[in-house]
Amino acid sequence: MSDDTDRHNAKMAKKKAARDKIMATKTEERGLVIVHTGKGKGKSSSAFGMIFRCIAHGMPCAVVQFIKGGMGTGERDLIQAHFSDLCEFHTMGEGFTWETQDKSRDVEMAQAAWAKAKELIADERNRMVLLDEINIALRYDYVDAGKVVAWLKANKPPMTHVVLTGRNAKEEVLELADLATEMELIKHPFRSGVKAQPGVEF
Secondary structure: OOHHHHHHHHHHHHHHHHHHHHHOOOOOOOOOEEEEEOOOOOHHHHHHHHHHHHHHOOOOEEEEEOOOOOOOOHHHHHHHHHOOOOEEEEEOOOOOHHHHOOHHHHHHHHHHHHHHHHHHHHOOOOOEEEEEOHHHHHHOOOOOHHHHHHHHHHHOOOOOEEEEEOOOOOHHHHHHOOEEEEOOOOOOHHHHOOOOOOOOOO
16 A cells, blocks of 8 residues: 555544544434524425435424415425325415415414424424424514423423424524524525526425
8 A cells, every 4th residue: 555545544543433432422312403594595405304314214203384385395295195104294384474465364374383383293203393484483473482492392202303494593492402504595596587496496
């Protein structure tokens, strides 16, 4: 072997030993509160990736969509057609508030979505519950963020993962989270006149 290869192998062996030492200390397993927020694309897409992982592992899970509802999505169609035995899917919203133009109706639907979410989270059979776009409902105070946080602290089963998506996550939600990711917008085709397309946005 060359000196470069020997140096590389020695460096990687040292990294592996350090990594193994760190991993040996990570022994806890518990349900997480996960938040995907930010102006960039990928919040719901990433969350659905985890839902599909649960499905692949045979773990019961559930989705509650707080805002989306006016149009079909690939995730919903796939889950309802092929995995409804493992994943409950509830589309409770009727579209974004500028589309519905009926605040009282938006509040009513968001409250109903939160009631359904509590029911699904409390059911310990569900390994993961995705609250898609709940951060938007919390931002507009359709659902009280403080009450959501308090309820999750008091009632979320120890092994259940709860995922909250949507822009502008409130500070109390971020404080509660075990894992919080902010999607940063760098470029988006919408700004160049490209509309939302199946397979990318829905």
